[in-house]
Amino acid sequence: xxxxxxxxxxxxxxxxxxxxxxxxxxxxxxxxxxxxxxxxxxxxxxxxxxxxxxxxxxxxxxxxxxxxxxxxxxxxxxxxxxxxxxxxxxxxxxxxxxxxxxxxxxxxxxxxxxxxxxxxxxxxxxxxxxxxxxxxxxxxxxxxxxxxxxxxxxxxxxxxxxxxxxxxxxxxxxxxxxxxxxxxxxxxxxxxxxxxxxxxxxxxxxxxxxxxxxxxxx
Numbered sequence: 001x002x003x004x005x006x007x008x009x010x011x012x013x014x015x016x017x018x019x020x021x022x023x024x025x026x027x028x029x030x031x032x033x034x035x036x037x038x039x040x041x042x043x044x045x046x047x048x049x050x051x052x053x054x055x056x057x058x059x060x061x062x063x064x065x066x067x068x069x070x071x072x073x074x075x076x077x078x079x080x081x082x083x084x085x086x087x088x089x090x091x092x093x094x095x096x097x098x099x100x101x102x103x104x105x106x107x108x109x110x111x112x113x114x115x116x117x118x119x120x121x122x123x124x125x126x127x128x129x130x131x132x133x134x135x136x137x138x139x140x141x142x143x144x145x146x147x148x149x150x151x152x153x154x155x156x157x158x159x160x161x162x163x164x165x166x167x168x169x170x171x172x173x174x175x176x177x178x179x180x181x182x183x184x185x186x187x188x189x190x191x192x193x194x195x196x197x198x199x200x201x202x203x204x205x206x207x208x209x210x211x212x213x214x215x216x217x218x
Contacts, residue, residue, distance in 0.1 A: 004029035006047040008070065010036065010055040010089065013176050018201045019051060019087075019168040025202075026209075041069050044077035049159075049212060052090025054166060056180075058134050059092035059102040071097055083159035083212040091154075091162030092136045098157060100139035107150045108133045110178070111185040112193075113165065115153045117146040122207040123154045124200040127193060128165035129174050135164060159212045167201040170194075 005023060007016050009032050016023075016032060023030045033042055044050050052074060061067045070090075075097040077084050086094035092102045109130040117123045123146045135151035138144040142157035154163045166174070171187050171194065178185045189197070 002029055003046065003048040004031050006030070006042060006044065006050045007032045008050065008052040008073070008090065009034050010053060010057075010066065010070070013056075013173070013180065014054040014169075015173065016051075016053065017168040017170050017173055018198055019053075019205065021198075022202050022205045026206075035066055035070065041073050044073060044082045045080050047082065049083040049085060050074065050077045051085040051087065052093060053087050053168060054131070055089035057089070059089060059096045059136075060134075067093075078160065081159070083208075084161075085208055086160075086162035087168055088130075088132055088164060088166050091164055092134060094160060094162040095136035095139050095142075095155070098139035098142060098160070100142070101137040102134055103137070105133055105135040105151055109148065109150055109164070110183055111174075111187055112189065113148055115146045115148055115165070117154070119145050122156070122161075122204070122211065123163065124203050126165070126200055127189075127197055128167065128200065129169045129171070129187070129197065130165045131169075131174055131177050132164060136162065156211075161208050161211070163204075167204050 070093050074093050084094050112127050113130050114126040117125050138152050138155040142155040144155050146154040
């Protein structure tokens with residue numbers, strides 16, 4: 001019997017979006033754990049992999065029970081060999097549990113960005129939607145895969161992949177973040193750019209599952 005993917009959603013305004021669309025298109029089972037509702041920490045051992053999404057808190061806000069819980073969950077997943085896909089905040093938490101630092105970014109990355117990538121088959125250059133005020137340092141044992149001039153953008157360690165951008169996000173979702181943060185960002189995109197962003201996201205998700213082998217078929 002296939003084990004499902006565990007998606008950790010941390011706020012109502014940051015849904016699985018294109019990640020859920022990709023899982024549906026590939027016929028893969030998944031469960032969305034709404035961390036602010038579910039409360040109890042799931043056991044990652046029952047899942048094929050864990051995907052941790054964005055948050056309006058930071059990975060260093062460990063005085064917040066939700067952040068402490070997510071750090072514990074991803075640390076358990078890593079210890080058990082359960083692959084983790086960390087997206088923005090999720091990538092920062094993954095970096096932290098692997099021994100990396102998360103610090104305030106000198107320049108927030110808000111809106112559309114293309115990235116410099118060393119492995120375009122795994123991490124395409126984009127365009128990607130970004131929305132972050134903190135950034136991660138690549139954990140010492142991990143390999144940096146992509147960057148902009150302002151922040152590392154992706155790293156890999158074994159089956160784990162952390163990214164600083166939001167492959168799961170749509171324009172409409174990020175427009176909601178801009179309104180909440182009272183930021184005037186240029187987010188509108190022509191249909192061709194939206195299609196390119198979705199194609200890049202699907203390529204990244206496909207490549208991640210290729211990296212973790214047959215876990216999704218187990």
